[in-house]
Amino acid sequence: MIEKITLIGGGLVGSLLSLVLARKGYSVDVYESREDMRKVNISAGRSINLALANRGIKPLQALGLMNEINEMLIPMKGRMVHPEGEPANFQPYGQTTNDVIYSISRGQLNSFLMTKAEATGKVKFFFEHRVSHIDFEKMTFTANVAGTEKSINFNRIIGTDGANSPVRQAILSQESKQDSEAVLDHSYKELTIAPDENGQHKLDANALHIWPRGEFMLIALPNLDGSFTVTLFMPNHGFTSFDSVNTKEEIHHFFDAHFTSIKPLLDDLIGSYQNNPTGRLATIKCSPWHYKDKALIVGDSAHAVVPFHGQGMNCGFEDCNAIAELFPAADNAKDSDWQALFGEVEQVRKINSDAIADMALENYIEMRDSVRQHEFLLQKQFAFKIQQWFPKRFTPRYAMVMFEHRPYSEAFELGKKHKQLLSELSDTYSCPTQLNGDIVKELLDKYQL
Known part of the structure; x- marks a missing residue:
């Protein structure tokens, strides 16, 4: 049997x-x-x-x-970060054409x-x-x-x-x-960017879009039909939260204040916000x-x-x-x-x-806040440079998680050492061009990488 x-x-x-x-x-x-x-x-x-x-x-x-x-x-090659009041900037996930994730x-x-x-x-x-x-x-x-x-x-x-x-x-x-x-004191709500009149995406379809705003953020992932699924992550309670943004006027004020560039693209903002469920995390x-x-x-x-x-x-x-x-x-x-x-x-x-x-x-924390910080961007540049010079000894943690089959636990522990190494570099140097192989090798040896 x-x-x-x-x-x-x-x-x-x-x-x-x-x-x-x-x-x-x-x-x-x-x-x-x-x-x-x-x-x-x-x-x-x-x-x-x-x-x-x-x-x-x-x-x-x-x-x-x-x-x-x-x-x-749909391949996504990196994050398109939309800072408040600044032009969008593209942050690639990795350094090769294979370093992509898929929507x-x-x-x-x-x-x-x-x-x-x-x-x-x-x-x-x-x-x-x-x-x-x-x-x-x-x-x-x-x-x-x-x-x-x-x-x-x-x-x-x-x-x-x-x-x-x-x-x-x-x-x-x-x-x-x-x-x-452990229930996070933040929740999420889904919104939509509809396709344009030709059925095409209104934003770059080969990126994960992020509008980081510190304690809250929007992200958008592309769909095959030309639309984007947009997700708002925000605290449950407080001055700017799901508790305080509910009425039509509050929703308009919130998006006018923090998401000016994307607001006109959102399909049926008020109806979607008020009718779509708020999901817990x-x-x-x-x-x-x-x-x-x-x-x-x-x-x-x-x-x-x-x-x-x-x-x-x-x-x-x-x-x-x-x-x-x-x-x-x-x-x-x-x-x-x-x-x-x-x-x-x-x-x-x-x-x-x-x-x-x-x-x-x-x-x-990285997505809603760090991606807009100078130190984060500098450390990412350092990490890419180290990986270029010592590919067998250093792979950024994000790449280990997303593009490799290395156990998560190993990536987590190595990431702790990476954080110390990159912090030491960013405390000392202000540009990747200031680095050389000897400096990096000494630090890799120091942190047993």
Whole structure:
């Protein structure tokens, strides 16, 4: 009999994982609380487009999907920073043509992965099944289906059900736990820049646009239809906050004061601002990720991160890649120690998901404030120069995260040394032309890089 695995959650990670498991020979049932997004327009107040980086591309390539996915991508080569009252300036992500990240539609990618998973003949999706309770003794879970409670049996269950995961809650209720949810005192709201009359982008489509304003910011990512998804990140409370910007007059005053250049481009500003949901931002860290040989959580269920490094989806896809490498083929599943396998997934991934969670929070400060500071720009120039001279000894942290497959935890620790080195340089020198190889080598040796 074919080994069956049940997934709770049919979002991006759940859909990809179902395909990974099907390719290994497993029978997979996926229970999703929402309707089938391929039949209805569902955003659930979530980001419409996301950043796909090399880490997320790796498992997609392994499954032979990238030729089709390439048609969904818009390459972004850097940040276009729009300071207040100054011309925009372009800050490239890296130094080669390969140093790009890609804007992709969440819904389009999710739908594509669902369809590919179903096409294996081994994956079944059950939509509008809202899971509310999991009983590990009886090996059943309860799902609300059209207002009726339904009990469903499972053999092994993996939670890919997001930040509010019932599977995580069930696991942590069984074990001595470490569980933290740090809710950021900032939230977000999505707006739109419509295409021009010719269906073209009104801003450079090959950049991630940022309007940094210190405690708050706007960002814009391009869509294939010529539009941009614009996201406002702002404190929940205070003088300039979601508490204080609500009425038509307050919205106009806020955008006139801080976002003069972009305001005329925003489509239905008042209606979008007042009607679109305000999304919260939270970091979730927990342990354990598994319960005996019965249950495991991955993706946002285990490690939700704030979106400021564009790594939430990429980190979840790395989880899928780890499972692809660690799990046996279905033919060998019955002879496997599943408790040990689940534990190994956590051991391999948790240290890295914790690291990207911390780096994502740091990147928020960089995006909303540091990118407009002279010292930040100078240190970035120094970093590029050091990388040119000593490519085997120094890669900027951002590049390690976005363009390499180096573990997040390693990038995080190296980044701490980089920060010290670059601070020492910017305290001493005012221009990259003042540097030479000997000066840099001495500092690389000093910081053991």
